[in-house]
Amino acid sequence: MNLEEYKGVYVFAQQVDNELSSIAFELLGKAKELAAPLNTEVTAVLIGSDVKGLVDQLAEYGADKVIVVDDPELKEYRTEPYAHALASVINEYKPEIVLVGATAIGRDLGPRVSARVATGLTADCTVLEIGDFPLNAIPGQEQKHNQLLMTRPAFGGNTIATIACPDNRPQMATVRPGVMQKINPIAGAKAEVIEYNPGFTPDNKYVEILDIVKELSDTVDIMDAKILVSGGRGVGSAENFKMLQDLADVIGGTVSCSRAVVDNGWLPKELQVGQTGKTVRPNVYFAIGISGAIQHTAGMEESDIIIAINKDDSAPIFDVADYGIVGDLNKIVPKLTEELKKVVK
């Protein structure tokens, strides 16, 4: 493998129902940052059926080039034709970096493609930067420059690892949604468009879609929520969760809960945060009436901002909270909702 042949930062521009996902723009924003020190361009890879209309949007968010793979076989996401499309683009155009969103689609596509093009893949990255590997020069070992350094939490957030892929190309990462910043769109920006079709011949690896069931927004995955309004035993009853739902509604958040709430039958298990529930990393996590046992905090302590309300000033939740309020949630939460209604349209 001649590493020098590989140039450019590529982004898998995920679309669903011919609408670009937010992660596509987030990745373009990060790709632009990475491309600068490498003196290279940002290329979006747009895969789907009848998707050419999305090209300008990608240009406005930072793509210098867009490679469009457009084929009727690509109408709905399926692992094989999408993996074939992206792997073929990589083999044809030889990018040095390929970024894919760590979405339900990207976490399926990424590993399949990385195995096909025989390179490494780092999952769920939260920080990407260009640097040296090894980080510090080691006598007798070549220090490579301009490497993609990929940082990710592992072990339920207990550890942080920075990973490089020094000897294989492309360097591939899936990137957690909601972490990277989009650029302010540049109105009227245009990208160079390249149409590429490697040919799609259905074989046993093409699974058949029998049905597509779209789920209502009230089953939103708490792992994707930007704001979580999470309640614990202290909320007191299933009925009292209405109060948290009202707060969530006004601030554009989603309700989640601790294990005690699920054990009491107040909310379903898919809303549970923690070691035996889901690990979440929203921008804002309201911990309301949650004492904060380690099994709970393991699932939420990576949140950007944690605001805890609890009447017990010795509750361990205050050890992980950025802002802790000792007080009666029954009085504070409804008032907070009222105040927010005034400022949020």
Place this chain on the structure above:
Amino acid sequence: MKIVVCIKQVPDTKGGVKFNPDGTLDRGAMLAIMNPDDKAGLEAALRIKDDMGKDNVEVTVLTMGLPKAEEVLREALAMGADKGILVTDRVLGGADTWATSTTIAGALRNIDYDLIITGRQAIDGDTAQVGPQISEHLDLPVISYAKNIKVEGDSVIVERQFDDRYHVLKAKMPCLITALSELNEPRYMTPGGIFDAYEKEITVWGRADLKDVDDSNLGLKGSPTKIAKASDKVKKGAGEVVTPDSPDDAVSYIMGKLKEKHVI
């Protein structure tokens, strides 16, 4: 019908985290359990066996790990699996997902299977990569994130979860499925099962038993991804805790912080 379930022994997150000098996890030093998504995959296989009749389905569990990973194979046998295979060899240590999937694919090439089930992801690495990568090495169709699995003739029908929808997918066997822990509630081991588990044979394979695998793709050396740095998570400094005089004060405090942080 032959089903192989790939399982992994993972450190229990309650046990604390320890590292080797090279930055990889020191698995030997931590408490170990069967990875939850894998256990759901095993349960799914056992339910297929229950449905189709125990003489019609053979469930093999396969793991790669340290010799002590035999423990999770015994647990799986006690739950009702028929055979266990342990892939263990010093040269396989320190593998990333590429080298791990290459190894497991090399082991699977020795076995007949109609269906391979893996967990979606392991709680230590959280990558969700090994299942799809195995399917690629073996040139099989893959359905990941399965929340329901049914066998129909020579095919499987699977509900595949996405962010805002699920697809009902049909794949011809042989194929590979990755299972979500939401799929089911795994059964417990039975006393009889535990007794039987120690009667059942566990096959142990090393490097020499892997089929069509190149040394350059194995272990730490064969891993394209290299750890530049690993550390315990830096604990956030303690935040501030206030005891406001009134609910109104509490609300204005929270509103102030939300504005300061540009949440509103």
